[in-house]
Amino acid sequence: MKVFTTGQVAKICKVAPRTVSKWFDSGRLKGYRIPGSQDRRIPREYLVRFLKEHGMPLGELENETLAKVLLVAQDQVLVDHLKMELPEDKAFKVAVAASGFDAGLRAESFHPDCIIVDFSIGKAEALQICQNLRRNTEFSEIILIALLPDDGNSTSFDRSCINETFRKPFDANLLAERLRTLVGARKELV
DSSP: OOEEEHHHHHHHHTSOHHHHHHHHHTTSSOOEEOTTSOOEEEEHHHHHHHHHHTTOOOGGGHHHHSEEEEEEOOOHHHHHHHHHHSOGGGTEEEEEESSHHHHHHHHHHHOOSEEEEEGGGOHHHHHHHHHHHHHSGGGTTSEEEEEEOOSSSOOOOOOTTOSEEEESSOOHHHHHHHHHHHHHTTSOOO
């Protein structure tokens, strides 16, 4: 469990250390004092909760507190539905790409923890996206989830580059929970 000093919290919040001490002493910011000392320590979980409750930006904590998900899909209804199930206040940040080229650009700039590829964009293109990501050492450990269409055909392909598959229609809430489990195993999501 990561803990911060009042000085570190002050830097993150862009306030004076004395302000952080006042938040702590008033009970608004939870934490503990080091025994035999007046030094305060604020666990990361309490700091993130405090920042969210007060509508303050997470700053440098954002990368470690949000599961960044890149959704490669053209179906706007699917995109809207997944964005609704994966809101920022539930520790998700979602970016969308509509094509393989766009997915590559977004992955480079967004640095997602998980990429969800809707195979409705075309099986060949979707597979190419997954394989290209696995070949790139920067994305070789990324979580890849395939959304397979329910078109009556049994989709057969090499699934070795994909971590999980969901067949459409699927329960978006179940996907959100699975993402929390998969990404949460790698990050400390709050």
